[in-house]
Amino acid sequence: MLKISTTPHLQSSVDTRRIMLDVVIALLPAALAAVLFFGFNALVVMAASVAACVFFEYAACRFWFKSGNTTRDFSAVITGLLLAFNLPSSMPVGMIVLGAFMAIVVAKLCYGGLGKNIFNPALIGRVFLFISFPVQMTQWPKPAFLKFFDTDVQTAATTLGIIKHMDAATSATVAGGKLPSYYDMFVGNVGGCIGEVSALALLLGLAYLLWRRVITWHIPFYYAGTVFVITGVLWLATGDIRYDPLTHLLSGGLLLGAVFMATDYTTSPMTLKGQVLYAVLCGMLTVVIRLYSAYPEGVSFAILIMNAFVPLIDKYVHGRVFGQGR
Amino acid sequence: MNNLKTFSMGGIHPDKYKITTASLIIDAGLPETVYIPVKQHIGAPAKILVQKGDKVKVGTLLADSDGVVSADVHSSVSGEVLKVEALESGSGYLENMITIKVEGDDFEPSIDRSEDISREIPYTPEQIVQKLREAGIVGMGGAGYPTPIKTSLPEGKKADCLIVNGIECEPFLTADDRLMIEKAEQIVIGAKIINKALGIQNAVIAVDENKPQAIEALSKITRTYVGVNVQTCATKYPQGGEKQLIAAVAKREVPSGRLPIDVGCIVQNVGTVFAIYEAVMKNKPLFERILTVSGDACRHPANYRVRVGTPVSYLIEKSGGLSEETAQVVLGGPMMGSSVTNINAPVTKLTSGVLMLSDKLAHKGDETDCIRCGKCAMACPMGLEPFLIARLMRAGQTEDLRGAHVLDCIECGCCAYTCPARVPLLDYCKLAKIELKKKK
Numbered sequence: 047m048l049k050i051s052t053t054p055h056l057q058s059s060v061d062t063r064r065i066m067l068d069v070v071i072a073l074l075p076a077a078l079a080a081v082l083f084f085g086f087n088a089l090v091v092m093a094a095s096v097a098a099c100v101f102f103e104y105a106a107c108r109f110w111f112k113s114g115n116t117t118r119d120f121s122a123v124i125t126g127l128l129l130a131f132n133l134p135s136s137m138p139v140g141m142i143v144l145g146a147f148m149a150i151v152v153a154k155l156c157y158g159g160l161g162k163n164i165f166n167p168a169l170i171g172r173v174f175l176f177i178s179f180p181v182q183m184t185q186w187p188k189p190a191f192l193k194f195f196d197t198d199v200q201t202a203a204t205t206l207g208i209i210k211h212m213d214a215a216t217s218a219t220v221a222g223g224k225l226p227s228y229y230d231m232f233v234g235n236v237g238g239c240i241g242e243v244s245a246l247a248l249l250l251g252l253a254y255l256l257w258r259r260v261i262t263w264h265i266p267f268y269y270a271g272t273v274f275v276i277t278g279v280l281w282l283a284t285g286d287i288r289y290d291p292l293t294h295l296l297s298g299g300l301l302l303g304a305v306f307m308a309t310d311y312t313t314s315p316m317t318l319k320g321q322v323l324y325a326v327l328c329g330m331l332t333v334v335i336r337l338y339s340a341y342p343e344g345v346s347f348a349i350l351i352m353n354a355f356v357p358l359i360d361k362y363v364h365g366r367v368f369g370q371g372r
Numbered sequence: 373m374n375n376l377k378t379f380s381m382g383g384i385h386p387d388k389y390k391i392t393t394a395s396l397i398i399d400a401g402l403p404e405t406v407y408i409p410v411k412q413h414i415g416a417p418a419k420i421l422v423q424k425g426d427k428v429k430v431g432t433l434l435a436d437s438d439g440v441v442s443a444d445v446h447s448s449v450s451g452e453v454l455k456v457e458a459l460e461s462g463s464g465y466l467e468n469m470i471t472i473k474v475e476g477d478d479f480e481p482s483i484d485r486s487e488d489i490s491r492e493i494p495y496t497p498e499q500i501v502q503k504l505r506e507a508g509i510v511g512m513g514g515a516g517y518p519t520p521i522k523t524s525l526p527e528g529k530k531a532d533c534l535i536v537n538g539i540e541c542e543p544f545l546t547a548d549d550r551l552m553i554e555k556a557e558q559i560v561i562g563a564k565i566i567n568k569a570l571g572i573q574n575a576v577i578a579v580d581e582n583k584p585q586a587i588e589a590l591s592k593i594t595r596t597y598v599g600v601n602v603q604t605c606a607t608k609y610p611q612g613g614e615k616q617l618i619a620a621v622a623k624r625e626v627p628s629g630r631l632p633i634d635v636g637c638i639v640q641n642v643g644t645v646f647a648i649y650e651a652v653m654k655n656k657p658l659f660e661r662i663l664t665v666s667g668d669a670c671r672h673p674a675n676y677r678v679r680v681g682t683p684v685s686y687l688i689e690k691s692g693g694l695s696e697e698t699a700q701v702v703l704g705g706p707m708m709g710s711s712v713t714n715i716n717a718p719v720t721k722l723t724s725g726v727l728m729l730s731d732k733l734a735h736k737g738d739e740t741d742c743i744r745c746g747k748c749a750m751a752c753p754m755g756l757e758p759f760l761i762a763r764l765m766r767a768g769q770t771e772d773l774r775g776a777h778v779l780d781c782i783e784c785g786c787c788a789y790t791c792p793a794r795v796p797l798l799d800y801c802k803l804a805k806i807e808l809k810k811k812k
Contacts, residue, residue, distance in 0.1 A: 054785030369628035
């Protein structure tokens with residue numbers, strides 16, 4: 047018996063699961079960097095977060111929403127890894143589980159699951175923890191390269207934390223020496239959330255995502271580029287080291303956010319034009335929060351705020367239609 | 373080598389599966405019976421001139437074009453008319469067909485069957501158009517638009533660019549490729565004939581990059597013909613779409629709802645151009661065509677010269693029969709061709725291929741929720757937003773469809789091909805078009 051179906055009869059081999067798997071693969075270099083710099087604790091944070099996210103996805107779908115098992119699409123693993131990447135290595139497991147609940151159940155499944163949530167689930171989890179447990183969320187164990195079980199760690203300030211506490215009058219000269227070197231920031235030998243420290247690892251992930259065509263270069267480029275350009279202009283105008291564009295590019299969650307969070311399909315605009323607008327606005331918000339708010343870091347807030355504007359962008363920003371004039 | 377041209381908006385790169393590129397065109401031979409539909413074109417069905425018991429020859433006029441937008445239909449075999457009745461066609465609809473029992477292979481004496489190439493075009497533009505009309509030539513790329521209309525300029529329009537469409541961007545199909553390799557000079561002369569009819573000086577034969585033999589064969593010939601050039605295009609689907617090809621080759625954009633002639637371009641498929649050559653220079657009506665029988669479940673893939681009206685089942689038998697793995701039989705390419713269950717349906721002037729596809733290849737994954745990746749909008753060669761059209765259709769917001777430019781959809785299937793959530797986006801676009809046309 048012959049089957050009959052509508053066109054096209056061929057389909058790309060890349061389905062949702064494959065895409066999500068690719069994102070997980072792209073996150074692995076940063077996960078490895080986290081373990082190299084923060085040791086066993088980073089492994090615990092990641093394992094707890096991923097396990098909790100997958101568990102909540104499974105349990106909530108099965109017992110509460112009575113929908114199908116969606117854990118097989120790997121999206122909960124991504125949320126788990128991203129949430130972990132946004133936490134310090136000393137984060138207590140109980141709090142991580144709470145954050146995972148907020149991310150998966152409240153921010154994602156309550157909205158209807160994958161594809162329907164308005165806000166990035168991992169960022170909701172992070173910001174919830176950040177507001178609820180500000181002490182634990184701002185203690186940054188000092189990175190200790192290849193010291194796997196070194197539990198006797200000191201704490202260290204993050205690069206952006208140092209900048210925030212610089213004296214406006216003296217920063218250009220006195221405090222400058224305290225900032226980590228570009229090299230340390232690039233490889234990840236700085237204090238911070240476990241997944242954000244290594245620019246090198248994140249760029250490897252970006253290269254993989256681009257090669258697999260999971261994302262295009264637009265959002266990461268325009269987001270990071272906007273931050274770089276604005277801080278660069280301020281730096282050139284004032285000479286103030288707090289505005290150093292390269293430091294801003296390599297520090298905090300900018301690369302993690304620009305490569306993995308702002309590019310989240312569901313919570314970013316659909317068209318290229320919309321994506322560029324969204325990324326530029328994310329960059330501007332990030333700079334404003336970093337430089338002029340009480341918080342040293344602004345990536346998660348910037349992305350969440352822009353998430354709220356995505357439906358509006360999708361409604362009004364469209365690409366050119368063929369044959370409709372330029 | 374000239375630089376590769378292509379269209380800038382959207383497009384995809386499906387696997388090529390061009391397994392029959394090296395297979396010479398072979399004659400499919402004669403089936404016992406042929407079923408010739410009287411409508412193998414866009415427009416009005418032709419008026420039937422024969423009845424049961426009539427003896428016909430190869431090339432005998434069976435049905436006369438009814439009005440301007442219509443086309444003559446000729447017999448593809450010699451023999452006796454058995455029946456004139458409505459039968460199930462490849463599309464699944466009942467269509468009037470003339471059933472002819474094949475007896476021998478007698479050609480109408482007016483047809484020049486010699487293999488010599490006639491190079492001089494002794495006819496006036498009017499005579500050329502008349503000959504095309506009498507030969508029942510239609511666009512063989514798939515649309516089936518009557519060619520005589522396309523070779524006479526409408527009042528007040530000017531054409532300065534003839535593009536011969538040698539892009540065969542559908543996977544599996546190699547019929548056009550083989551035709552260009554084996555009949556390069558006839559195609560070039562065919563292009564000159566169209567140019568003469570339209571008063572155009574230059575013609576461009578556009579071939580995509582993955583057909584090096586065809587490019588070489590054509591380039592060798594065009595050296596001796598002034599005004600005909602070969603242009604290599606990048607291999608990308610749907611490069612063979614009329615609007616995409618014009619955008620690539622002439623850098624012009626056909627405005628929404630308009631025709632190529634509105635930007636001074638005429639596009640003709642290579643198969644049509646070859647048929648034009650044969651009609652004008654050899655007095656040969658369009659009663660046979662080249663097609664590819666292929667597919668991952670096909671035992672002996674090949675390129676055949678097939679008489680119009682030949683049952684698809686005859687070609688399947690010739691290619692090793694219906695294998696067990698065959699889940700679908702598709703007429704045309706796998707992107708835009710239609711799947712059929714009635715394999716006794718006849719080959720028409722427009723059938724570019726017969727594909728036997730396995731369930732593994734043609735399987736459609738289960739639909740899951742849209743993940744808003746935007747890949748469909750990125751892939752759409754018309755710059756549409758298929759996800760939006762699907763959403764509007766689901767929500768029943770049909771009044772907003774016009775703003776989504778649904779009518780510009782060329783139904784290439786890039787959106788549905790690329791969708792990772794397996795949403796049948798093209799189905800929604802087609803339904804949306806029907807909704808809009810209802811409202812008119």
